[in-house]
Amino acid sequence: MSTAGSRIASFLGGAAARFGKVPWREIREEAFDRAVLVLKAACFVHVVNTYVVGIAFVRGPSMLPTINLTGDVVAVERVSPRWGSLAVGDVVILLSPENPRKTVAKRVLGLEGDAVTFLIDPARGSASQTVVVPGGHVWVQGDNIYSSRDSRQFGPVPYGLIQGRAFCKVWPPEAVGLIGQKL
Amino acid sequence: MGKWSTMWLFTKKSVTGALIGLTISDRYGFIVPVTGSSMHPTFSACDARFPGYLKADVVLVEKFCLEKYKFSHGDVITFKSPTDHKQNFVKRLIALPGDWVQVPESSEILKIPEGHCWVEGDNAACSLDSRSFGFVPLGLIQGRVTHVIWPPQRISQVERKKAIERISPH
Numbered sequence: 001m002s003t004a005g006s007r008i009a010s011f012l013g014g015a016a017a018r019f020g021k022v023p024w025r026e027i028r029e030e031a032f033d034r035a036v037l038v039l040k041a042a043c044f045v046h047v048v049n050t051y052v053v054g055i056a057f058v059r060g061p062s063m064l065p066t067i068n069l070t071g072d073v074v075a076v077e078r079v080s081p082r083w084g085s086l087a088v089g090d091v092v093i094l095l096s097p098e099n100p101r102k103t104v105a106k107r108v109l110g111l112e113g114d115a116v117t118f119l120i121d122p123a124r125g126s127a128s129q130t131v132v133v134p135g136g137h138v139w140v141q142g143d144n145i146y147s148s149r150d151s152r153q154f155g156p157v158p159y160g161l162i163q164g165r166a167f168c169k170v171w172p173p174e175a176v177g178l179i180g181q182k183l
Numbered sequence: 184m185g186k187w188s189t190m191w192l193f194t195k196k197s198v199t200g201a202l203i204g205l206t207i208s209d210r211y212g213f214i215v216p217v218t219g220s221s222m223h224p225t226f227s228a229c230d231a232r233f234p235g236y237l238k239a240d241v242v243l244v245e246k247f248c249l250e251k252y253k254f255s256h257g258d259v260i261t262f263k264s265p266t267d268h269k270q271n272f273v274k275r276l277i278a279l280p281g282d283w284v285q286v287p288e289s290s291e292i293l294k295i296p297e298g299h300c301w302v303e304g305d306n307a308a309c310s311l312d313s314r315s316f317g318f319v320p321l322g323l324i325q326g327r328v329t330h331v332i333w334p335p336q337r338i339s340q341v342e343r344k345k346a347i348e349r350i351s352p353h
Binding site for chain 1: 199202203205206209210251252262263264265266267268296297298299320321322323324
């Protein structure tokens with residue numbers, strides 16, 4: 001019918017006119033500015049996480065009693081390994097030499113040149129062995145020597161695998177506190 | 184004052200640029216000159232000190248391979264030296280975890296342990312590589328060299344060269 005047809009035509013014409021009036025350029029510019037801002041914020045977060053301080057979720061039995069079995073969130077500072085100011089007794093986060101996609105937390109027991117004495121198999125007797133840590137490597141052990149895969153199994157680790165030093169527990173709230181130097 | 188506001192603007196822009204540049208070079212790829220003669224003729228031999236530094240080949244290193252640590256035999260990789268974490272080496276990946284490799288100039292056959300690899304320089308005569316410092320943990324790898332981008336007459340893709348006569352995959 002002609003009136004229905006003319007109503008549809010005028011509706012479509014009106015819609016086209018309203019479409020043309022929407023401020024597309026302003027919307028595009030604002031969307032672009034917001035995206036650039038998000039990008040800058042993401043870069044800032046990445047730089048802080050990689051060069052200053054980050055957080056990590058650590059779990060497993062190898063660092064009992066320092067770190068819980070079910071997992072603690074720790075604050076990891078990235079400045080000490082880069083500066084070479086790690087000390088014996090620090091808890092470090094490192095890439096596992098057995099699987100580079102796994103990060104593990106262990107305590108440094110010897111720096112390059114140190115002689116480290118350790119129990120070969122603490123569950124079976126007290127036979128011990130002494131190893132001199134070669135240049136550019138560190139000796140790491142878990143606090144729970146009965147249940148930890150560490151330098152006693154895979155040898156001293158190259159310094160370059162260390163990702164940061166865990167200095168403080170931040171979660172759960174009842175475990176908050178600095179991580180001490182010795183067991 | 185106009186001078187302070189332009190200086191402030193300049194500082195803001197350079198800090199933003201530095202942040203973005205750092206993020207890209209940490210996560211995606213970066214450009215670096217290659218010094219030393221251990222990878223001759225793939226990269227031209229040059230002195231590490233000034234002014235030999237200026238004649239070095241400049242290469243493009245990509246970091247996408249580090250997401251899953253998937254490498255192929257014959258890739259040229261850059262990694263932190265196991266004996267000095269501040270130094271980066273560029274060598275060719277000869278063998279991957281689980282492979283058996285025959286140590287050159289010797290009848291030893293070694294099995295590459297989990298999480299490690301065997302690297303060698305193309306210029307075997309003057310290359311400090313796995314023949315001296317042993318297996319390299321994959322976690323030390325910083326990236327894979329894909330192209331030479333300077334000088335212009337040497338622009339090319341870096342090819343994979345597999346040493347099939349010396350390794351036997353698992």
